[in-house]
Amino acid sequence: MLNRTADSLYWLGRYVERAENVARIIDENLQLTLDAPPDRQPPWQPLVNATGDREEFTRHHGPATQENTLEFLTFDPHNPNSILSCLQAARRNARSLRDVISSEMWLQLNKFYLKVKAEAEAAKDPGPATGFFHEVRLSSHLFTGVSEATMTHDTAWHFLQIGRLIERADLIARILDLRDYLLPLTPVEKETSFDPIPCGAVLRSAAAAEMFGKQHGRISLRAVIDFLVLDPRFPRSIRFCLRAAHDSLRAVSGTPPDPARYPAGKLLGRICADLEKITVDDILYCGLHEYLDHFQIKLNQTAQAISETFFLFDSPLVLTANSTNGSAPEKTCPPATGVPV
Amino acid sequence: MNALLQTESTAARTDLSQMVRFDSASRFEIPLPAGRPEQRADPLFADYATSGFYDELFVQTGRPRAMAASLLANLRSLTMGGILSRQQAAERELLHQGITFNVYGDQAGTEKIFPFDIIPRIIGAREWRQIERGLQQRIQALNLFIDDIYHDQLILKQGLIPREIVYSAKSYRPQCAGWNPPRGIWCHVTGTDLVRHDDGRMYVLEDNLRCPSGVSYALENRRVMKSVFPGLFANAPIRPVSDYPAQLRDLLEYVAGPEVRQPRIVLLTPGLHNSAYFEHAFLARQMGVALVEGRDLRVQDSVVLMRTLEGWERVDVIYRRIDDDFLDPKVFREDSLLGVPGLMEACKAGNVALANAPGCGVADDKVIYAYVPHMIKFYLDEEMLLPNVPTHLCSDKAELKYVLQHLHQLVVKAANESGGYGMLVGPHSTRAQRAEFAQKIKANPRNYIAQPTLSLSRVPTLVGDHFEGRHVDLRPYVLCGKDITVLPGGLTRVALKPGSLVVNSSQGGGSKDTWVLAEAPLTAQTKPRPQPARTSRLEQEAVC
Numbered sequence: 001m002l003n004r005t006a007d008s009l010y011w012l013g014r015y016v017e018r019a020e021n022v023a024r025i026i027d028e029n030l031q032l033t034l035d036a037p038p039d040r041q042p043p044w045q046p047l048v049n050a051t052g053d054r055e056e057f058t059r060h061h062g063p064a065t066q067e068n069t070l071e072f073l074t075f076d077p078h079n080p081n082s083i084l085s086c087l088q089a090a091r092r093n094a095r096s097l098r099d100v101i102s103s104e105m106w107l108q109l110n111k112f113y114l115k116v117k118a119e120a121e122a123a124k125d126p127g128p129a130t131g132f133f134h135e136v137r138l139s140s141h142l143f144t145g146v147s148e149a150t151m152t153h154d155t156a157w158h159f160l161q162i163g164r165l166i167e168r169a170d171l172i173a174r175i176l177d178l179r180d181y182l183l184p185l186t187p188v189e190k191e192t193s194f195d196p197i198p199c200g201a202v203l204r205s206a207a208a209a210e211m212f213g214k215q216h217g218r219i220s221l222r223a224v225i226d227f228l229v230l231d232p233r234f235p236r237s238i239r240f241c242l243r244a245a246h247d248s249l250r251a252v253s254g255t256p257p258d259p260a261r262y263p264a265g266k267l268l269g270r271i272c273a274d275l276e277k278i279t280v281d282d283i284l285y286c287g288l289h290e291y292l293d294h295f296q297i298k299l300n301q302t303a304q305a306i307s308e309t310f311f312l313f314d315s316p317l318v319l320t321a322n323s324t325n326g327s328a329p330e331k332t333c334p335p336a337t338g339v340p341v
Numbered sequence: 342m343n344a345l346l347q348t349e350s351t352a353a354r355t356d357l358s359q360m361v362r363f364d365s366a367s368r369f370e371i372p373l374p375a376g377r378p379e380q381r382a383d384p385l386f387a388d389y390a391t392s393g394f395y396d397e398l399f400v401q402t403g404r405p406r407a408m409a410a411s412l413l414a415n416l417r418s419l420t421m422g423g424i425l426s427r428q429q430a431a432e433r434e435l436l437h438q439g440i441t442f443n444v445y446g447d448q449a450g451t452e453k454i455f456p457f458d459i460i461p462r463i464i465g466a467r468e469w470r471q472i473e474r475g476l477q478q479r480i481q482a483l484n485l486f487i488d489d490i491y492h493d494q495l496i497l498k499q500g501l502i503p504r505e506i507v508y509s510a511k512s513y514r515p516q517c518a519g520w521n522p523p524r525g526i527w528c529h530v531t532g533t534d535l536v537r538h539d540d541g542r543m544y545v546l547e548d549n550l551r552c553p554s555g556v557s558y559a560l561e562n563r564r565v566m567k568s569v570f571p572g573l574f575a576n577a578p579i580r581p582v583s584d585y586p587a588q589l590r591d592l593l594e595y596v597a598g599p600e601v602r603q604p605r606i607v608l609l610t611p612g613l614h615n616s617a618y619f620e621h622a623f624l625a626r627q628m629g630v631a632l633v634e635g636r637d638l639r640v641q642d643s644v645v646l647m648r649t650l651e652g653w654e655r656v657d658v659i660y661r662r663i664d665d666d667f668l669d670p671k672v673f674r675e676d677s678l679l680g681v682p683g684l685m686e687a688c689k690a691g692n693v694a695l696a697n698a699p700g701c702g703v704a705d706d707k708v709i710y711a712y713v714p715h716m717i718k719f720y721l722d723e724e725m726l727l728p729n730v731p732t733h734l735c736s737d738k739a740e741l742k743y744v745l746q747h748l749h750q751l752v753v754k755a756a757n758e759s760g761g762y763g764m765l766v767g768p769h770s771t772r773a774q775r776a777e778f779a780q781k782i783k784a785n786p787r788n789y790i791a792q793p794t795l796s797l798s799r800v801p802t803l804v805g806d807h808f809e810g811r812h813v814d815l816r817p818y819v820l821c822g823k824d825i826t827v828l829p830g831g832l833t834r835v836a837l838k839p840g841s842l843v844v845n846s847s848q849g850g851g852s853k854d855t856w857v858l859a860e861a862p863l864t865a866q867t868k869p870r871p872q873p874a875r876t877s878r879l880e881q882e883a884v885c
Contacts (some may be wrong), residue, residue, distance in 0.1 A: 001650050002637050095439070096613055098622035099632040110439045155650065252650070310650065 005100055006159045006252075007311035008093040012101075014165025015090035016109070019083045020140035021171040022051050025178070026073055027133035028205040042201075044069040050174040052081050074128055075120040084120050085135060088152045102150040105143065112139040137207075162306065165245035169238045170299055175205045176228055199224050202273065206277040207238050209251075225288065226280050238295070239275040247273050249306070264305035271298055278335045347796050348797060376686055376819045385417055385424075386801070389808050396810055398461050399857065406466045408858060415573050416460075421806060428459050428570045436566050440558070440617045442616050455507075455558055455640040456851030458802045462833040463856045469829065472535070472543060472854035475727030476719060476817060477825040480531055483548065483704045484821060485720040486529040490703055491517045495685040501715045506736065509787055510709060511757045512551070512702030514665060516672050520689055522698040523596045524822075529696035530589070530660075532832075533555070535727070537798035544730045544795070546814065547710060548869070551702040552662045555832040555852075556818045557620035560585060560627075562854045563830070578827035578859035589660070593628075593824035595823040597657045604657035606630040609645060610636070623661050635663070640683030643690035660692045665699050707790050708734055731793060735786040744791040745782065748775045751791040753782065768794050800853060802835055812836045814844050815855065829857040834852040 025047055030041040048057045051073060061068040061079075076082045080089070085192040090111045098106055115135060119128055144164070151157050163257045199219050203209040208227060211234055216223040229236040245267045253265055370836060383403070390587040391401050398409040405413050407450040415577065416424060435454050464472070489496055497504050507513055532553025534546040547868035563582050567574055590606070597604035610621035612634050623779065625632035629649070638647050646653040650728055661668065667677040687693045714725045733740040733751070744751060748767050755763035765778040782789045817831035833845035833853040844850035 002631065003650060004634070004637055006650055092613065095618070096623065096632075099608075099625035099630075103626075104441065107437055111437050114436065129588065181652055 003311055009097050009156055009159035010163035012093040013084045013091055013160040014167040016140055016143055017164045019086035020137050022073055023136035024084050025131040026203050028201050028258040032201050046178050050178055052079055084116055087116045104146050104150045108143050108146045121303040139331055155252050158251045161248040162245050165241040166270050166303055172206055172238050173200055173296055174227055177292045178290060208236055225283055228272050242272050264309045267302040267305050355583055389801055394538055395541055397798050397800045408463050431457055432564050440561050441619055448696035456837055458835060458851055458853050459855040460801050462800045463855045466858045466860045469857045472829045476533055476819050476827050477512050478726050480821050482717045486526050486716045487701050487704050494656045496719055501719055502712045506708055510703050510706040512706055517700030522545050523694040525699040526700040529592060529821055531785050532816045534817045536795055539796040545727050546730055549707045550705040554617040554620050555816055558852055559830055559832040562852060565852045570609050582828055582830045582857050585828050588820055590628040592820050593658045594661055594698060595822045601657050603802055606658040607633045607656050607665055609633055609661040611657050612615055634831045635679045635681050637805040639680045640681060640687050643685045643687045645693045660696050665702060707754055725734050733791040735782050735789040741786050745779055752789045752794050753778055753789055756788050830855040
């Protein structure tokens with residue numbers, strides 16, 4: 001497989017997953033708005049911080065309100081992480097992969113994109129129509145399902161998986177961090193605090209509320225951290241995602257792993273090993289926000305290593321790749337790590 | 342291609358039979374008896390006017406051609422509501438599949454759906470046989486011509502084509518002199534543009550030998566037609582087109598040479614922003630070959646390598662969709678970032694086969710086009726089966742004078758332009774435009790040719806809730822490998838706007854499915870020449 005192809009697959013996976021998770025976060029905050037009393041309305045700024053570039057947003061839009069945050073995160077063409085931009089980038093990558101992915105995958109993704117684009121053109125003022133965010137989540141699931149069912153689970157598929165899973169782990173960490181922003185507490189207080197609304201919202205944003213309920217019943221911060229970070233079986237826990245990503249990374253590295261491909265695998269392996277050993281107490285001792293911040297730095301290093309190991313062109317070709325106005329895979333840097341307290 | 346479409350308002354028809362030798366046997370139409378009651382009552386086509394143009398489906402208003410009878414019967418049974426909903430279904434399908442092309446210089450909507458009209462264009466079996474033979478003859482001669490130009494230049498030595506015409510062609514590549522492409526093939530894939538004048542004959546308008554595009558639309562149009570009109574195909578003798586990618590792949594394997602087992606084939610594209618990117622990805626996917634860009638390839642020790650996760654892998658055949666100019670910055674344009682440095686060297690060392698071969702474009706220069714009849718005579722000792730459009734070469738003093746005096750009647754084209762750019766349509770031009778073109782022609786006569794304004798044939802096309810005639814051309818695709826084969830069909834392009842002159846997709850044209858009918862079953866063939874008795878069988882289908 002071409003290196004460029006692997007690169008595009010990885011970003012295709014990331015962008016579809018990112019669009020889905022941005023939709024989840026917005027939808028959940030909208031629900032919170034409906035539940036909360038007028039004097040305790042949930043702030044919108046954390047959503048901007050978690051999913052986009054805060055300085056850029058403030059420069060153009062000022063303080064975050066429901067209206068401008070919705071616009072920024074759904075259809076703003078200048079925000080590289082808006083749902084529309086994610087879909088555009090995903091589609092551009094998919095177009096360059098039409099000889100690699102199945103026709104059904106392309107068809108599903110293209111319909112997904114056209115739906116979002118039509119919504120962007122239709123509903124400018126009051127924000128997207130009811131059900132739009134649900135549609136986005138569903139379309140993303142359809143794409144993942146079609147990929148699973150119609151594409152050979154070969155190297156190409158594994159790169160799609162790696163992108164999707166790393167993005168998901170990253171977004172789960174951001175969603176969990178939102179809770180920290182809602183209730184800025186010191187590490188010691190956190191352990192005992194109990195505020196079901198933000199924690200419930202966090203679970204719902206991560207599509208984890210029902211499965212959490214089965215396993216833990218009553219909502220507590222400890223249980224939420226345990227479930228979203230450390231659960232070995234829930235498909236939206238950080239540990240689960242990264243272990244699956246690590247399996248895919250091993251699959252594309254060959255057995256035994258090619259030494260040249262070691263750095264990425266080693267970094268990801270170390271994160272996974274940490275997640276096996278660590279306990280909720282350890283996380284709370286160092287502080288949830290601090291832990292998540294540290295985790296995201298390491299995850300970004302891994303993503304960087306994957307890119308350097310698998311996607312970058314060697315020196316004779318670098319010039320051509322950079323200077324052509326052709327089709328470098330659509331990339332934006334992942335949003336800045338960490339959520340300011 | 343620059344098909345010029347005349348509209349009702351312009352009367353400057355030229356009788357080409359005066360200028361081109363005629364083959365009376367090429368008449369193939371079997372007119373239906375006029376005035377049958379069920380046709381007068383036809384609710385769909387009662388008001389459809391052929392307006393004196395040659396219509397591909399009707400002899401004249403109210404009289405369909407025999408081969409269209411079954412189609413029209415089917416349409417009648419659907420009623421207009423059913424037809425419109427199928428047109429919408431077809432458009433939705435094209436949109437969802439992302440069957441689009443890129444328009445240059447249009448920032449807002451760089452990607453557009455190729456407009457599609459669901460009324461097909463039909464070509465009868467007998468006529469197709471003639472077109473096929475004519476194209477095979479033409480491609481054989483063009484291939485011999487290119488080979489000759491880069492070797493002994495016999496045709497120049499004979500004085501049949503002036504040397505300076507060849508040497509001054511922009512697409513002539515002196516770098517290719519003396520080179521022998523694998524299996525002696527230069528033009529592996531050709532798209533030749535044909536038009537039908539109102540005398541009923543097909544003429545070759547131009548040859549596209551470098552990177553002819555559009556075949557993917559022809560194949561996708563058929564797929565969409567089959568999905569929205571399954572009933573039309575169930576009993577109709579329409580020749581399938583879906584083999585094309587497999588045939589192209591066979592051809593590419595063939596040029597790799599017998600010594601290469603399981604050759605690695607790639608399709609080289611300029612990238613996502615090229616107007617034909619959809620087609621590149623389509624063909625790569627259908628053939629099961631890798632779609633690569635210049636930056637994925639490099640040349641080392643005259644061998645082309647492709648950078649993969651597993652390391653550098655050797656490439657044996659490149660189906661390139663990049664023009665010569667950009668192919669190799671070491672040999673052609675230095676500023677090209679799309680190509681592969683050293684590609685020509687690998688090519689000349691015989692380590693990689695390129696389709697089409699570099700240098701083949703010399704034969705689709707519009708001035709050299711005028712000499713194709715001479716080529717066919719010289720190389721094959723045959724008469725040309727598919728005629729050229731009569732062409733005035735401005736490089737000739739007498740012709741230049743004639744052209745300048747008749748600009749208002751002629752179509753003038755620049756020799757090296759395509760896509761409907763760089764041309765003047767005399768009958769539709771203003772005095773100022775003609776004056777400007779006259780200056781350009783006088784400044785560089787070699788670069789211009791002129792042709793009579795053709796009155797292109799029309800096909801009924803859905804306009805709002807009724808049918809109107811719209812002008813069409815036809816681009817069949819010819820593969821030149823072990824044999825020369827012609828895809829039974831091709832891309833029928835249609836000028837959708839009334840009065841629009843050009844069918845190019847970049848200039849508001851659309852496309853239609855193209856049906857080539859299969860030969861009649863054996864029992865019918867053993868009968869004497871088709872008589873009204875046979876026609877009536879088709880009519881019965883039309884009625885029931």
